[in-house]
Amino acid sequence: MSDAVRDGEDPLRAARRQKLEALRELGIDPYPVGFARTDEAAALEQRYAGLPAGEETGDTVRVAGRIRALRNSGMFIDLHDASGKIQVFSHKDHLPHDEIAKLRLLDIGDVIGVEGQVRRTPRGELTVNATALTMLSKALRPLPEKYHGLSDIELRYRQRYVDLIVNPESRDTLRRRSRIVAEMRAWLLARGYLEVETPMLHAIQGGASAKPFVTHHNALDLDLYLRVAPELHLKRLLVGGLADGVFEINRCFRNEGLSPRHNPEFTSLEIYIAYVGYIEMMRLTEGLLGHLAQAVTGGTTISYGGTTIDLAAPWPRRSMAELVEQATGIDFLALDAAGARKAASALGATLGAGAGWGHSLESAFALRVEDSLLQPTHVTGFPRDISPLAKADPADPRLVERFETYIYGWEIANAFSELNDPIDQRDRFEAQMQARAAGDDEAQPLDEDYVTALEYGLPPCGGLGIGIDRLTMLLTDSPSIRDVIAFPTMRPR
């Protein structure tokens, strides 16, 4: 009896441990260094696409991957690498006797290297006739069932490595996410914008209305916030003239509830471009998202959850008040703060202590309009009191030059003409401080240094933020944000 069995280890793992020991007794290192492979599965499939069934080539290749299936006692092996599948044929006609004996020590899940000649079987499967098998990594745990795979949602997220091995859709989604970020970066760099990195650890939270995570720096004996947004630092770089357009693609952290559309850490693009206003940012949004859809799905018409969404530019621009009036018959622009509050409450809104006219309008919008904006729509006319970093609308002091782009009822982009008047900015911060004192713990505190930066002169600029996780959900038709995050936040088990 092996140690494993004696220790009460699960018998499936014990069997594999015994095979591991058997390999070692044969003088085989089950975890050797490297393997000089010549080809990936997909490359072979492509190169030998014209090879007729039943034909042998005599071309020797070396492939490597994970055993996903063993048939006929190991005579046929499905070997999967990152590019695809290649079949391995282990027959005594090609393999020495002692190699054939080693087949008994192989398990589904093992990573092996194979040298052999390429052929296509009479049944049409591209195959490597193995002349040598090399154990590259012995797997001690069994893989999930071959047909249904791993469908337990919790296990898929907790053990993403298993999910990725057995579920091609999971691999595809995360690869598309990578592609989205790469294409986004390339598209922005091609337009001359500078990619930068700004602090994750903030002494003062700012840049968004959200609850932060707090951490502590020991040497400085200082509480720090994980950033809720990079906005204020990016605009400082614009003040400094580092470039006329700067962007950052990076993580933000918000200490809020989890849901199929919220993960405590998420990735956003934020970009600030000097000498343009929010209208230009609409065009940028349309251009960027259209390009990404094209790159990832091959077109600008996508399908999400059975809904067809047309991303072809231009997208309609509608003001928040107009949309709310259309949906409810209530013209918030004709109401004062008290009237708006009453109207929003009548629609079912629960408004906090410090809620003003803008909060009421926004609540009405969220309750009655948001979900209906399935096709891309730029929503403009945002209230000033919920937009402390946006430039006022010259035509209506209650509003700012801001828009949010809604797709499938979700806020996908948020942009404005950035407020660069340091005196106005200080007033806005002070209003936020009052809201904070009144109980709004998401109101943004005054960032004295940011105001100082504005006093040196921030060029007029447009800013834009896009949530990459939700965008990826849309472009990959993923029902949960956890599907597009490799390791979503989970409660420890």
Next chain:
RNA sequence: GAGCCCGUAGCUCAGCCGGUAGAGCAACUGACUUUUAAUCAGUAGGUCUCGGGUUCGAAUCCCGACGGGCUCACCA
């Protein structure tokens, strides 16, 4: 934070108006040897998430905890 639902073998699932568990795949033993969800015969594998309660008896009913999903609230 609230409501609803879920948790049975490594995986996918049956069993759930109470009588202490089954299948397929995976594993093991053997057969077969051009298969591809290989096939055939056999074997083994379970604190039924955990803790209480009701009961002669609980996977099953009740309560609580833990973990997960969805919805709502907060938010992107």
